[in-house]
Amino acid sequence: MVYVWSIVCFAGLVMALATLLMVAARVLVNYGVCKLDINAGEKPLEVEGGQTLLSALYANEIFIPSACGGKGSCGHCKITVTGGGGPVLPTETPYLDRKEIRANLRLACQVKIREDVFVRIPADLLNVKMFDATVASATQLTHDIKEIRMKLDEPAEISQRPGQYVQVQAPSDEGPVFRAYSISSAAHEPDVVELVVRLVPDGIGSTYLHNLNPGDKVNFTGPYGEFYLNEDPSVEIVCVGGGCGMAPMKNIIDTLYHRWPERTCWLFFGCRTTQDVFYLDRWQKLAEQHPNFHVIYALSDKLQDGEKWDGETGFIHLSVDKYLEEGIPRQAFLCGPPLMIEAVTRTLTAKGLKPEDIFYDEF
Amino acid sequence: MNGPSPVVILIAAIFTNNILLANFLGMCSFIACSRQIGTSLGLGTAVTFVMVMTTAINYVVYHHVLLPLGLTHLTFIVFIAVIAAFVQFVEMFVERFSLKLYFALGIFLPLITVNCAILGASLFMIIREYSFMQTLGFGFGAGVGWAVAIILMSGLRQKMRYSDVPQPFEGVPIAMCITGVMAMAFMGFAGMVSIQ
Numbered sequence A: 001m002v003y004v005w006s007i008v009c010f011a012g013l014v015m016a017l018a019t020l021l022m023v024a025a026r027v028l029v030n031y032g033v034c035k036l037d038i039n040a041g042e043k044p045l046e047v048e049g050g051q052t053l054l055s056a057l058y059a060n061e062i063f064i065p066s067a068c069g070g071k072g073s074c075g076h077c078k079i080t081v082t083g084g085g086g087p088v089l090p091t092e093t094p095y096l097d098r099k100e101i102r103a104n105l106r107l108a109c110q111v112k113i114r115e116d117v118f119v120r121i122p123a124d125l126l127n128v129k130m131f132d133a134t135v136a137s138a139t140q141l142t143h144d145i146k147e148i149r150m151k152l153d154e155p156a157e158i159s160q161r162p163g164q165y166v167q168v169q170a171p172s173d174e175g176p177v178f179r180a181y182s183i184s185s186a187a188h189e190p191d192v193v194e195l196v197v198r199l200v201p202d203g204i205g206s207t208y209l210h211n212l213n214p215g216d217k218v219n220f221t222g223p224y225g226e227f228y229l230n231e232d233p234s235v236e237i238v239c240v241g242g243g244c245g246m247a248p249m250k251n252i253i254d255t256l257y258h259r260w261p262e263r264t265c266w267l268f269f270g271c272r273t274t275q276d277v278f279y280l281d282r283w284q285k286l287a288e289q290h291p292n293f294h295v296i297y298a299l300s301d302k303l304q305d306g307e308k309w310d311g312e313t314g315f316i317h318l319s320v321d322k323y324l325e326e327g328i329p330r331q332a333f334l335c336g337p338p339l340m341i342e343a344v345t346r347t348l349t350a351k352g353l354k355p356e357d358i359f360y361d362e363f
Numbered sequence B: 001m002n003g004p005s006p007v008v009i010l011i012a013a014i015f016t017n018n019i020l021l022a023n024f025l026g027m028c029s030f031i032a033c034s035r036q037i038g039t040s041l042g043l044g045t046a047v048t049f050v051m052v053m054t055t056a057i058n059y060v061v062y063h064h065v066l067l068p069l070g071l072t073h074l075t076f077i078v079f080i081a082v083i084a085a086f087v088q089f090v091e092m093f094v095e096r097f098s099l100k101l102y103f104a105l106g107i108f109l110p111l112i113t114v115n116c117a118i119l120g121a122s123l124f125m126i127i128r129e130y131s132f133m134q135t136l137g138f139g140f141g142a143g144v145g146w147a148v149a150i151i152l153m154s155g156l157r158q159k160m161r162y163s164d165v166p167q168p169f170e171g172v173p174i175a176m177c178i179t180g181v182m183a184m185a186f187m188g189f190a191g192m193v194s195i196q
Helices: A002-028 A053-059 A098-102 A204-210 A249-259 A279-288 A316-323 A338-351 B004-016 B027-032 B036-068 B072-097 B101-104 B108-114 B116-127 B131-161 B174-191
Strands: A033-038 A043-048 A076-084 A105-107 A119-121 A130-141 A146-155 A165-172 A175-183 A190-200 A217-224 A238-243 A263-273 A293-299 A330-336 A358-362
Touching: A002 A190, A002 A238, A002 B036, A002 B072, A043 A119, A098 B036, A119 A217, A119 B131, A146 A204, A165 A190, A175 A190, A175 A204, A175 A330, A190 A204, A190 A249, A238 A338, A249 A263, A249 A279, A263 A316, A279 A293, A293 A316, A316 A338, A330 A338, A338 A358, A338 B116, B004 B131, B004 B174, B027 B131, B027 B174, B036 B072, B036 B108, B036 B116, B036 B131, B072 B101, B072 B108, B072 B116, B101 B108, B116 B131, B116 B174, B131 B174
Parallel strands: A033 A119, A238 A263, A238 A330, A263 A293, A330 A358
Antiparallel strands: A033 A043, A076 A105, A076 A119, A130 A146, A130 A217, A146 A190, A165 A175, A165 A217
């Protein structure tokens, strides 16, 4: 009997407390309608107070990049708040350095709207849209890398630059989350978005994408990213990738040869073993059509018995060092693990590239 | 009314039976948030307020719900639930009516939920069989005592910033040593008043 009483009493008390809190929240956390001003009057909005800046902007179809779904754990949703945001919170300081704090940068997911808020958002981000798409094909490239091609339904076209990425909405136990993937389809194919995704054990986004079949519906926002391809045809383009860091490079190279068939471009790609090699025949075919396109693959692990490999071996920055001559104007795009980026950046700087001509996607 | 008057309990809870320096409860936030006088003042105020309110609520819950129903074995879990809910409420209240205080307290306010001094005060009230008025005196005194201790500590630590502390003692170790010395100093109040 005492057990029943204990359970009833405790459950009743907890329920009473929860009800009280809910009533208090209803009464206390009610800020009414607040003004949300974007770029000094360019786009004035009226939003419900009490929510975060990020969700208010999402509700008005302004898609700030965010990977963690507003939990304050990715630090992607930085925007300039010029007024009404309150002081910087302890939950934001790990993601903002002193310079950014002085420039009024905030994490949009941590700023709560309590009064009229004034923000500045770059024009690029205002053009970001939410896309409905259907999977057209899903091709296994290696044992853990898949190429997923999606046909856009609504809006029917995307205007993207090579090097930009989209944020795919993936379901998780705690509601939808967004994960960033570079677009691998060329910019002159506006009705498709193609991704190259490596399966990460227990990864929410990659598991979701790897389990998609043709015909499945996908939602994503985009395009994001600040990379601009150098439009001067005399500048050589150098792409260096490792592991599965191929997607942005595929976009860059395809777009490049569509526009400038004669332009010089180098593709260096580092893999561990022959099992990790993909797209090599595709690039060799392209190199036959465009004599100024050079493709170099390198394997970092030792060859197994009976395996054949006529490409380079060793880490990829060694191949970069071996093939590139000094003193030619170049723009470089790197994509891969942090250690590779660091090593290749050092090699490229030694070859005379300026830091502002080296772009990278680190993961 | 049995036992000492509420005023005596109040004074005793600040000096002779300081919940931090005599019972060493609430040490985690004491060490973590005693670097600046401003924050410790804010945290001390918040702890005092929450302590008075939760001891009062818990007194009512204990004597009018748990005791008559013979459910005293639920004391701990019920007290914890009450404290957690009350801190949530205070957070909402402060956010609505004093944004300045809300941002000054920042992350410390939710931290009070897990401050063991708060639960300790409610449990002492049961063990020592206080009446309602005595409970109020004790809750307020314990809160003020905790606040006094953390403010003294932050004053010392602010001064100490320019001292040449031996490297192995820098940070928390020296704070622990100072707490011990302060506790011994507070023992000097022992003859003033006494409760249990």
